[in-house]
Amino acid sequence: MKFTDGGVCAAKGFWAAGLHCGIRKNKNKKDLALILSTVPAKSAAVYTQNLVKGAPILVTKKHLENGIARAVICNSGNANTCNADGIEIANAMCRSLSENTDISENDVIVASTGVIGQPLDINPIKNAVPDLVKSLSEHGSLDACNAIMTTDTKEKEIAVEFSLGGKVCRIGGIAKGSGMIHPNMATMLVFITSDVNISREMLQKALSGDVKNSFNMLSIDGDTSTNDMAVIIANGLAENSEITGEGEDFDTFMKALNTVTVALCRMIAGDGEGSTKLLECCVKGAKTELDAKKVAKSVVCSSLLKAAMFGADANWGRVLCAIGYSGADVDVNKIDVAFKSEKGIIPVCENGSGIDFSEDTAKEILLCDEIEILIDLKDGIAGSTAWGCDLTYDYVKINGDYRT
């Protein structure tokens, strides 16, 4: 398996585009994205567990009941959530695409991201769809990626190439992260494409299984969004023999998919709203995987630890505190903690108590952009990893007045 270029257009038969249609005032920021398979394709998705769901989620769920989709249309700048006419507008987005292509309205995945509770005007979208379709290209992934960004500062795209039964296969993805990110059995906006030939059931199984170890282990600010969605579309153009059950091919596909999703997780965490650094919490020695997950996620969600990491302060007591209230079954007198980055590794706690360490070395390690928090519970063999970011002045600034 190797990384490759092209994002959501890396797999055969996928085109993408992104442009500014006018939902946002800033003409330099694209706000409408399109991803399309040139041939019929299967699709699977996972959605936010928030009871308040954006209208696009409800429409997409309906369209994916048959496991078939060929296109994703997504706007940023407005979540189309908590609006009385939300469903109508989301349907109109799909219809608009259908009218300008040979794709059935029911084969369109629709998504929106941005402010909640402000009516979404269909006109700028409707007027822009013909141009959006015309601009579709094999090099359009980055444009689509840019168009779904909200307060993200960086495009998030990735693709991998691997082989199944001698056939070259690809999986690629783009993501919108930043704020209101605390996935719960689903995720933020992630669109993944693949040319692998796989049954609808195994595609859903792969995605649902993967998110437990990828997007569901990610938190920026503890707020589970109303519009979370992760979608995968697979069109079979790689011509491998169809994956219809578990086995070597499915494992290879899962490994490639997980490489894509973990890379997107790290990009989303590293570009968390207002953040200056990526936090990766690696837990080992847990009694069960669930205990490991609880510990890892609790640590990356702690406001106090996140603020300490912003200040490059090796305040490991906050790590212990977060482990203690995680709900995991742990023996607090066995816990080891260390901080690690490209500058080195420094153990700070052994068997639940502090040990002597150089504050200068710790500071040097914690001033890096990517920090690993290593926790050994020494109470079993299960492990897990979670991703997050630091809590900064800019997070407060961005969210103190997001709507204006």
Next chain:
Amino acid sequence: MKFTDGGVCAAKGFWAAGLHCGIRKNKNKKDLALILSTVPAKSAAVYTQNLVKGAPILVTKKHLENGIARAVICNSGNANTCNADGIEIANAMCRSLSENTDISENDVIVASTGVIGQPLDINPIKNAVPDLVKSLSEHGSLDACNAIMTTDTKEKEIAVEFSLGGKVCRIGGIAKGSGMIHPNMATMLVFITSDVNISREMLQKALSGDVKNSFNMLSIDGDTSTNDMAVIIANGLAENSEITGEGEDFDTFMKALNTVTVALCRMIAGDGEGSTKLLECCVKGAKTELDAKKVAKSVVCSSLLKAAMFGADANWGRVLCAIGYSGADVDVNKIDVAFKSEKGIIPVCENGSGIDFSEDTAKEILLCDEIEILIDLKDGIAGSTAWGCDLTYDYVKINGDYRT
């Protein structure tokens, strides 16, 4: 029932003191507190559910097994948590008080608050206890209150006077709040005294019942501390007939206790670490009290809503979002939301959708120091209230480098 002065010394037979012993470098900040009943007394407590527990918690639990205590000794500046010699030091604090008074070591409640994982030197405490005991007075509540503060900016004390069977009774309390405040079946540091005559069992029942609607409905930053403790000491000097079961007297006592605890909750929330305003989320129309509690607490815990309140931004979509992921059983299409302060009230959401409102009026209302977020779920008759504060630059600043 009426409010009265004196804090933890309002009730008959209670003395208090606070001084600087040297745990903190800043000589102007007191760091050692003492509260003492001149006669034997009963005591009840609730503790943090964090698995990582400060050594003082473990020692206090042991001392309160018989429901008897006469004194509280508490230092700030160091949590005495995750230290190999923690229990030894906590015991030494109790012994030191015992050696300077007629109080048995086993009748001392010990507490510590501050940084986790730094050894606590017993010497400054030991050396200061004789002076601390000498300075005990009926006017010492504010000194004790000051000595338990960490990053709190205001002393938090309150007392009420009421009558039981013609006898004048009092309950008073002091609290330490600020950061790492997200009580779970217990609370931050709260010391409450009373001269009411009540059985040990009913005293525990009163406290355990009360915290469900007071301290457990409070969150500053979602981090459940390792050193949370709420203690009540009742010495019976009011000479009312002993409360030994439920009934009118117990109800009166509960009402007075709840007045004290809610007042302390509001003080703690209003003085949350770095905060500029108190948030009070009042939920009604819930199917069950538990649903109401989940909704109220989820809203005051949302980082996004907290940041919006700091910016006086009426971003009610974040209220809906937090309700949606709260885990409560709600019908999202029935929810009404309004913001309220001393400047007025403004409805912003009806039946789960936005309504037209004046942004100028909303801004004026949200610029006040105390904001009520009113939620009507219109789906039942249960209600609950939670307290929190806004998320500010200063929270990040304080916690980015707390240890230095």
